[in-house]
Amino acid sequence: MAEFSAGTEPYTQTLAGGVVAYVQPDGTWFLNNTGIIVGDDAVAMIDHAGTEQRGRALMDTVARLGEGRPVRSLVNTHHHADHTFGNYLVPPETAIIGHELCREEVIATGTAVTAFFEGPEWGDITIRPPEVTLTEALTIHAGDTRIELRHFGTPAHTTNDVVAHLPEHGIAFCGDLLFSGGTPFAVQGSISGWLATLDDLARLDAPVLVPGHGPVGGPERIDEVRRYLEFVAEAAADAYERGLTPLEAARELDLAEFAALADAERIVGNLHRAYAEIDDPDHPGKPLPLPEIVGDMRAYLGGPLRSKA
Numbered sequence: 520m521a522e523f524s525a526g527t528e529p530y531t532q533t534l535a536g537g538v539v540a541y542v543q544p545d546g547t548w549f550l551n552n553t554g555i556i557v558g559d560d561a562v563a564m565i566d567h568a569g570t571e572q573r574g575r576a577l578m579d580t581v582a583r584l585g586e587g588r589p590v591r592s593l594v595n596t597h598h599h600a601d602h603t604f605g606n607y608l609v610p611p612e613t614a615i616i617g618h619e620l621c622r623e624e625v626i627a628t629g630t631a632v633t634a635f636f637e638g639p640e641w642g643d644i645t646i647r648p649p650e651v652t653l654t655e656a657l658t659i660h661a662g663d664t665r666i667e668l669r670h671f672g673t674p675a676h677t678t679n680d681v682v683a684h685l686p687e688h689g690i691a692f693c694g695d696l697l698f699s700g701g702t703p704f705a706v707q708g709s710i711s712g713w714l715a716t717l718d719d720l721a722r723l724d725a726p727v728l729v730p731g732h733g734p735v736g737g738p739e740r741i742d743e744v745r746r747y748l749e750f751v752a753e754a755a756a757d758a759y760e761r762g763l764t765p766l767e768a769a770r771e772l773d774l775a776e777f778a779a780l781a782d783a784e785r786i787v788g789n790l791h792r793a794y795a796e797i798d799d800p801d802h803p804g805k806p807l808p809l810p811e812i813v814g815d816m817r818a819y820l821g822g823p824l825r826s827k828a
């Protein structure tokens with residue numbers, strides 16, 4: 520049995536027959552959620568975990584719930600390492616599916632993100648990108664369970680967000696389009712695109728929404744993320760006008776109701792993204808210099824970024 524630090528032991532939550540959310544408390548950096556969908560003859564997974572140990576623990580749970588059925592597909596909701604580092608732990612014959620840009624980013628990024636964090640025992644990570652890609656939509660089936668994959672056409676949390684919607688069950692695995700109890704992070708996406716994507720997500724009309732981080736919820740989660748992003752956009756417009764750098768703006772900003780969200784230092788990255796959109800509104804999601812922005816986040820925190828994963 521894997522050993523995880525107190526308060527971060529994963530648990531499963533059954534959402535419908537054969538549909539399970541695998542939740543990793545407390546949802547902070549690198550503690551992401553995944554999905555396990557057990558059909559009559561095969562298992563589909565939504566996302567993997569971010570360390571070898573956490574990935575192996577997930578595979579143990581998949582094997583237990585799948586009762587010998589093959590894992591036929593693994594969907595990556597986006598390229599971020601917490602959702603993709605464990606990809607190599609599924610069997611080689613499992614199809615890994617993601618947005619075309621997810622594949623590109625996984626290959627381009629490799630394990631670089633590990634340099635930004637202190638804490639995790641990463642293990643022996645081997646990068647495996649999605650081999651099946653989509654740009655707009657793709658439907659897969661886990662036995663009799665229909666899983667509709669959708670990209671809403673604009674950068675949001677990243678350039679390559681995919682939602683896995685199970686229309687017959689009213690369940691959507693939303694990846695990091697939703698954070699529950701944690702600070703949304705748009706540094707590699709787009710504030711305006713994310714707001715538009717939340718409208719599309721709401722139109723799915725799914726009563727059960729699995730966020731990328733934090734407890735399973737419902738449509739109220741969409742409004743929470745929307746309020747935060749609108750707050751960031753407003754704060755950025757004001758601070759930009761006054762000539763503040765994103766770090767200066769973050770330091771003087773009262774996070775008010777959002778101060779209770781975990782990983783508050785993401786405000787610095789979010790302001791960088793919002794500034795970039797003010798400067799160049801025609802290119803949402805364009806790459807920003809991550810090492811410099813992480814440096815600003817460290818300065819805001821007064822120390823390194825830490826993960827409990």
Ligand SMILES: [Zn+2]
Pocket residue numbers: 597599676695731
């Ligand atoms: Zn993410």
